[in-house]
Amino acid sequence: MNKQRLLNNLVEMLEIHSPSKKEGEYAKYLVNLFKEMGALIYLDKGYLEYGGDSPSIIAKFPGNIEGDGVTLAAHMDVVEPNSNAKAIIDGNIIKTDGTTTLGGDDKGGIAAIIETIRTIKEENIPHKDIYVVLTPCEEIGMLGAKHFNWEEIPKDMFPAKNMIVVDNAGKSGLIAHSAPSKYDIEICFQGKKAHAGIEPEKGINAIAVASYALSHMNIGRIDDLTTSNISKINSEFPSNVVPDVCTINGEIRSHSEDRILEIIELYKKACDESVTKLGGSYKLNYQCDYPVLKPNDNLIFAKQFAEVYEELNIPSELKVIGGGSDSNIFAKQGFNSIIIGVGMNNVHTVEEYLEIDELLKTTEALVKYIKKG
Structure with missing residues (x-):
């Protein structure tokens, strides 16, 4: 991993205002970045049904190993007040001046995904297909996920069923597998x-x-x-x-x-x-x-990722949580999701902050999981 590149990318994204229904500028930034990284892109236009301005993004990074691959997912919208947010790096913490939310929920997750793929490509690590799914309007009822037009997605762009959602508060090592x-x-x-x-x-x-x-x-x-x-x-x-x-x-x-x-x-x-x-x-x-989110593989996928954390000497914990996310909606389509921690704290408040070392651990775990194939 390139820690400084990850942080530079994160800070740049944190300063792009992307509240729910107004993620369009940020989506364009991400699409251009993914294209530069060699992705195939599919844009879902479900936002036209609820008055947003941003598509859901599917980016595919074709692999050179046969198999179903993996999907990395996150959301693009942030909770207000977030206009003119300025990221401050203070030791191991990224925060704001206390007048806005940070937007680490979930731009921290997106930064981890981007650095994971950059690392995989730079090190020429053999891998199966990697899909990235980014949605708008998760914070106001998962509107992007709910309005995905799944039947219109080309077969070769349909994401892999095993999905890692990089959008959990708290430390790395937390693996949520069930939600109500x-x-x-x-x-x-x-x-x-x-x-x-x-x-x-x-x-x-x-x-x-x-x-x-x-x-x-x-x-x-x-x-x-x-x-x-x-x-x-x-x-x-x-x-x-x-x-x-x-x-x-x-x-x-x-x-x-x-x-x-x-x-x-x-x-x-x-x-x-x-x-x-x-x-x-x-x-x-x-x-x-x-709907309910629950594993459809008797926790095999969750336990595999827990093993990755343990191999990195990161204590892991399988969790049942009480909140909902895009994962609940994706479950309807047969996706088998786990939700992992990325170091977010005090989310949805102006006291929000992100722990850099936890963000790095999450990224390292994603790289290691993909390496293992």
């Missing part, structure tokens, strides 16, 4: 308006109906692999009007979609009890935001 599905829920309670001061008994307070239902719902940590959260309650009426509408929004996550549906049925039961006791009605809507 998330369902969004909305419950609208319908009551009856009345004058709150003159004849409140003629009304049905929708907030009260919602409150009773909520008090009988299991919210928070439900079991080891299931969580629920109510994040919004909306009902805006003058104080002299009994409110007739109250809407609540939230989510349920679990590593079992059947378990999520069980929780939804329990929520319906709580709502039924509430309207039976207090009157009114309700309508509960739900939809799957993303």
Whole structure:
């Protein structure tokens, strides 16, 4: 590896503003760089469906060894405030002046991928096909991954099924292999308006109906692999009007979609009890935001990468995580993903920083994995 080249590339990328739906300039930078590195390029235009300005990028670096190869994946968008971010290298840390996010999530991952491929090519290391998949809008609901037009990708450009997503917070050595599905829920309670001061008994307070239902719902940590959260309650009426509408929004996550549906049925039961006791009605809507991520090879791929870390004297840890990422969406297409740490800390805040030695370890592990074929 060339440490200084990696850092120069990372700093240059960190100073290209690429918030969600506005990654276009950064995507052009990456496409030009990959072409200079000898990649074949395919650009997916799913962004036209949700109003973004950047394609998802597939870059293929053809190998000289037969086999399925590997896919390295990351996302191009960063969390605001990030405009005019200036990267500061302070010893082993890359940070900003504290007024913006750094964007190491996930430009640190992209820098590791770029340096990995440069190293492989410079050292003339024999390798199978290497695919790079970079998406926009991961931070606002994985829109790039969700709108990938997979059926339009030419057969010779379709990425390898084993996918390493370089987008995990924390140190190198962390290998996430499973993540939950998330369902969004909305419950609208319908009551009856009345004058709150003159004849409140003629009304049905929708907030009260919602409150009773909520008090009988299991919210928070439900079991080891299931969580629920109510994040919004909306009902805006003058104080002299009994409110007739109250809407609540939230989510349920679990590593079992059947378990999520069980929780939804329990929520319906709580709502039924509430309207039976207090009157009114309700309508509960739900939809799957993303599916479960789980290994489809009995952890063989994850354990192979753990062995690479151990050979480099980097302690490894296989993890089940509670958040979602592009990996959950790619799982629908049959990709077998692991998500590895790259040294990010305090992500999504202006205190974000990246540990350089962890970034280097991640890059070294990627090179070694590809060397092993």
